[in-house]
Amino acid sequence: MAEEAKPVLQKPPGYKDPNIPIAVLPKGPQPMPVPTRKPQIPQSFIPKQKQKVDMNMNMNKNPKRRKSCWRCCCCYFCIVFLLIMVLVVLFGSLFYLWFQPKLPMFHLQSLKMARFNVSVNSDGTFLDSQTVVKFQAKNPNEKIRFRYGETKVMLSVGDDIDLGSEVIPGFVQERKNTRILKFGTQNKMVIDDDVGAKLKGRYRNKELVVFVEVRTKFGVRVGSWKMSMVSVRVNCGDVSLKKLEAGATPKCTINLLKW
Incomplete structure (x- = not known):
């Protein structure tokens, strides 16, 4: 009487046959890793002290720009003041020449x-x-x-x-x-x-x-x-x-x- 055929066992998932050679990939330029984004934290969750420190750091980033703005403001103020003084002197001179005022x-x-x-x-x-x-x-x-x-x-x-x-x-x-x-x-x-x-x-x-x-x-x-x-x-x-x-x-x- 002929022998009965034995059932073929199924290989488990992830099984690697040791008799099969491993394919080696050719060397070449590797792709750049994708940078991970830092999660944004809402302002309400940041402590107030840290917010003040961050604001001070942002203000100190451009000291030259702030100095130039301050110089411009000073220049404008001086120019306006000089113009006002010139107008006052001019008006006073015209008033004196025209009316020739005298004290009582x-x-x-x-x-x-x-x-x-x-x-x-x-x-x-x-x-x-x-x-x-x-x-x-x-x-x-x-x-x-x-x-x-x-x-x-x-x-x-x-x-x-x-x-x-x-x-x-x-x-x-x-x-x-x-x-x-x-x-x-x-x-x-x-x-x-x-x-x-x-x-x-x-x-x-x-x-x-x-x-x-x-x-x-x-x-x-x-x-x-x-x-x-x-x-x-x-x-x-x-x-x-x-x-x-x-x-x-x-x-x-x-x-x-x-x-």
Whole structure:
């Protein structure tokens, strides 16, 4: 009886027959490996401290570019500043040549003491005074008008003895105009006995020295154009009653932007 045929066993997956020679591939240029991309991490997952470090690193990458931008900005600023200064000087020169501006002139015209009583009693020495001051303001300009704000006059005599003050409202002074400002002051105060005796003697001999200070705000008006007002202090003084009664009109000094 013939022998039965044996079944052929199946080779497992990945089996290599040792009897089959391995084919060797010819040597040649190897393909370049594909670079792997770094995964992008959302900004919300990056710590804030690391974000600041990255920003600083990015800013420091182009220091030359930042320096050049800074130099350009400085150059532009200098050019603009010089242009503004040139325009201001040019405008001021044209204004001066055309209008020939002059400062106002002030004089102490008169000072009359309606009452000046120094009385001594058991309570001390008292001074009771009433004075009328006339003050002259002159505008010598032909094309410019002056604007004055609220004006305050203060009167003192001797060793800084205050005789009172008065305030008048502002006004506009026309071209080539002279204006008389009238102020009335009065005061009642207690003074030292020695000071009272000196004031009484000097007033009797007309040797009492008076000092007038005027504080106001001053501006220029040309047509419809108005310049901003500036503070002005006018000092008139160190003149005796004898000279004033003789008709002297001492000129006053002007101090701008000073109080």
